[in-house]
Amino acid sequence: MITLLGIVTLAGAIAAMALRNLVHCALALVVAFGGLAALYLQLGAQFVGFAQALVYIGAVAILIVFAILLTRGSEGPQRRVFSASWAVGAGVALAVFGVLWGILLSSRALPAGMPPEPVATARGIGDQLMTKYILPLEVLGLLLTAALIGAVIIAIKDEG
Amino acid sequence: MDQVFVAFKQWLVQLAPAPWQPVLSGLISVAAIIGTFASLFAITTLLERKGLARMQNRYGPNRVGPFGLLQPLADGVKALTKEDLVPRGADRVVHFLAPLVLVVPVFLALAVVPVGRNMTAVDLDAGVLFFFAVGAATELSVFMAGWSSRNKYSLLGAMRAIGQMISYEVPLILSAVTVIMATGSLSTVTIVAAQAGYSGGWPHWFVLTPWGLAGFVLFLIAATAESNRSPFDLPEGESEIIAGYYIEYSGFKFALFFLGEYIGMFAVSGLAITLFLGGWHAPFSFLTWVPSYAWFFAKLLALIGLFIWVRGTLPRLRMDQLMNFAWKFMLPMALVNILAAGLWRFVPPGPVRWVVCSLLVAGAYVGLGRVLFERQQFAKRTYRYG
Numbered sequence: 001m002i003t004l005l006g007i008v009t010l011a012g013a014i015a016a017m018a019l020r021n022l023v024h025c026a027l028a029l030v031v032a033f034g035g036l037a038a039l040y041l042q043l044g045a046q047f048v049g050f051a052q053a054l055v056y057i058g059a060v061a062i063l064i065v066f067a068i069l070l071t072r073g074s075e076g077p078q079r080r081v082f083s084a085s086w087a088v089g090a091g092v093a094l095a096v097f098g099v100l101w102g103i104l105l106s107s108r109a110l111p112a113g114m115p116p117e118p119v120a121t122a123r124g125i126g127d128q129l130m131t132k133y134i135l136p137l138e139v140l141g142l143l144l145t146a147a148l149i150g151a152v153i154i155a156i157k158d159e160g
Numbered sequence: 161m162d163q164v165f166v167a168f169k170q171w172l173v174q175l176a177p178a179p180w181q182p183v184l185s186g187l188i189s190v191a192a193i194i195g196t197f198a199s200l201f202a203i204t205t206l207l208e209r210k211g212l213a214r215m216q217n218r219y220g221p222n223r224v225g226p227f228g229l230l231q232p233l234a235d236g237v238k239a240l241t242k243e244d245l246v247p248r249g250a251d252r253v254v255h256f257l258a259p260l261v262l263v264v265p266v267f268l269a270l271a272v273v274p275v276g277r278n279m280t281a282v283d284l285d286a287g288v289l290f291f292f293a294v295g296a297a298t299e300l301s302v303f304m305a306g307w308s309s310r311n312k313y314s315l316l317g318a319m320r321a322i323g324q325m326i327s328y329e330v331p332l333i334l335s336a337v338t339v340i341m342a343t344g345s346l347s348t349v350t351i352v353a354a355q356a357g358y359s360g361g362w363p364h365w366f367v368l369t370p371w372g373l374a375g376f377v378l379f380l381i382a383a384t385a386e387s388n389r390s391p392f393d394l395p396e397g398e399s400e401i402i403a404g405y406y407i408e409y410s411g412f413k414f415a416l417f418f419l420g421e422y423i424g425m426f427a428v429s430g431l432a433i434t435l436f437l438g439g440w441h442a443p444f445s446f447l448t449w450v451p452s453y454a455w456f457f458a459k460l461l462a463l464i465g466l467f468i469w470v471r472g473t474l475p476r477l478r479m480d481q482l483m484n485f486a487w488k489f490m491l492p493m494a495l496v497n498i499l500a501a502g503l504w505r506f507v508p509p510g511p512v513r514w515v516v517c518s519l520l521v522a523g524a525y526v527g528l529g530r531v532l533f534e535r536q537q538f539a540k541r542t543y544r545y546g
Contacts, residue, residue: 023307027254030300037293046286050293058296058329062322065303069319122286122346152487 002042009035022068030061047122162451165192166278189281193270200460201422202232208468215472235415242411247310250408254308259413261301262420265294266427272348273430276440276453280349287348288340291431292333295386298424299325302395302405305417309408317404320479321395325386327486332382334494335375338501339366339435348431352439361445365438370517371500374525376436378494380466383428385486387421389467391474394482429463430456489528496524 012031019025033056040049129137169188176184206221206229213220221228246255272287274280284290299322306318340346343354357364366372385392396404406417433439437459440452477485500517507513 021251024251024254027300027304046284047289050286050289053293054289054296057300058293059326062299062303062326065300065307066322069307069315122289 002039005035005039005042009039023065026061026064026068029064030057033057033061047125162277164451165276165453189271193281194267196275197267197270197423197426198419200426200457201419202236204422204426204464205235205418206232207464208471211465211468212472215469239412239415244411244413245408247408249310251308251310254304255408256413258301258305258308259409259416259420261304262298263416263423265297265301266420266424268294269427270423270430273427273434274348274352274439275430275456276451279440279453283347283349286346288336288346288351288431288435291348291427292329292336295424295427298420301420305409306405309405311408313401313403314405314407317395317401317407320401321388321405324388324392324395324482324486327483328382328385328392328490331378331486331490331494332386334491335378335382335497336431336435338371338375338498341498341501342366342505348434348439352434352441355438356441358445363438363441363443363445365436365441367436367438369504370514370521371497371504372436374493374497374500374521376432378490378497379432379436380463382490383425383432384467384470385482387425387428389425390471391477392482393476394479425464425467426460429460429467432463433459484532488532492528493524497521 009032012028012033012035015028016025016032019028033052037049037052037057040052169185169192172188173181173185209231210220210228221231224230224234246252269291271281272284272290274283302321302325303318306314306316306321309315339351343351345351345354355363355365362368367376388395394400396406406414409417433456440456442448442450442452442455500520503520504513504517507516
């Protein structure tokens with residue numbers, strides 16, 4: 001099941017990079033987001049899975065689509081999709097992958113064996129957020145509210 | 161009598177060999193949800209046409225069957241046999257997928273709505289969150305339909321619809337947050353259980369508290385806007401942009417859009433019943449002998465009747481009115497309402513908290529209304545996104 005979801009997610013991600021039409025790319029990205037959410041659910045992280053669907057499919061995907069429509073339209077590009085320096089890009093990607101691979105294998109967390117399976121219920125996450133992680137939560141809340149008000153102010157200035 | 165469907169399902173499941181039992185149990189629940197709500201959709205289309213006709217002083221459908229009762233059947237046959245037209249410039253794959261992306265999530269959302277005692281398809285730990293998470297896909301479907309049709313009107317309709325849905329999703333979720341604060345749970349079953357019991361013959365529904373009443377009204381308004389129904393039906397305003405994002409759909413795909421819209425309305429009404437109207441609980445203690453599912457569907461039909469009534473009574477809003485209402489009135493009201501719910505939680509029971517919470521909610525309502533009315537300027541309007 002996890003293999004299947006992984007294939008769907010990867011196929012969505014690859015399609016998002018390779019398709020010519022920008023809107024198609026955005027929709028393929030949604031498939032990748034959905035696959036990721038399903039992967040979280042499969043791993044027993046209900047809260048994270050639903051939040052992923054709500055935030056990424058409901059908000060981020062719509063934002064991307066809006067950005068595409070409001071800027072350069074949905075016409076396909078005239079140039080080739082792959083840029084000329086794709087070999088350099090692949091080299092960089094391989095290097096990053098190698099570094100991460102090496103660090104993961106040499107880290108002390110892996111040989112210690114599997115930790116006991118944590119119970120990630122919505123209630124547990126809420127309790128932790130409201131007690132142990134209350135300060136980060138409040139800071140984030142303040143930041144997001146400031147961003148919201150700032151966006152409204154920018155929108156008002158535009159209208160005048 | 162109350163548990164007849166649950167007992168029947170258990171009896172059916174027992175007939176299967178043990179390894180197949182969970183699969184069969186799931187299949188029966190899915191079949192029950194699809195069958196019940198799809199037939200409710202058929203009944204509602206007839207009720208809506210009849211009700212609207214009654215309000216507009218005409219007969220409505222009266223040709224097929226006695227009193228036009230077989231009209232949904234005739235509509236279904238017509239939709240199935242009609243030619244399926246796809247515009248030449250359309251993006252065929254996306255055009256085909258859009259109705260499916262709408263219909264599948266709205267049926268999924270119904271899975272967490274408790275329709276009776278022990279009658280919830282899946283009792284998720286984060287049921288309310290699941291409801292909103294699958295609901296997110298409907299916006300995408302609207303965009304897919306509007307964009308893939310290669311039609312200016314349908315793209316305009318999709319832009320209007322997405323703007324409206326995003327704006328009203330904020331007060332929708334914020335008004336639901338009050339109930340989550342009061343019960344301390346995201347599970348729909350726990351929320352219904354928290355509204356059990358009666359004092360002096362009256363139920364403990366959340367709608368009978370000051371914050372609950374305000375939350376219910378806000379939720380219902382936002383739900384009307386979310387399901388694109390009149391007076392928030394700008395995305396499909398017939399006289400302005402013909403039919404919005406589904407102009408280029410015909411035959412069964414159009415019927416699927418129609419179905420998805422109505423099932424979405426049932427789902428969000430079901431959630432309103434679960435959150436504020438006590439779920440499947442009876443309204444008075446002497447009526448508890450009536451089966452629980454009968455109460456749920458009675459409440460659902462009452463809400464549908466309210467939606468039809470509103471549709472027959474109110475004119476369509478303008479785009480600027482729509483956005484101003486969402487951001488300048490609904491959002492502050494929902495935030496004040498959260499404050500009221502918090503106070504209700506911590507002030508000890510008694511007349512004090514009734515007075516305090518009622519004053520807070522009513523004061524916010526009157527104050528916001530006055531400020532917004534006084535600051536209203538009658539100047540040349542500018543339109544964005546059609």
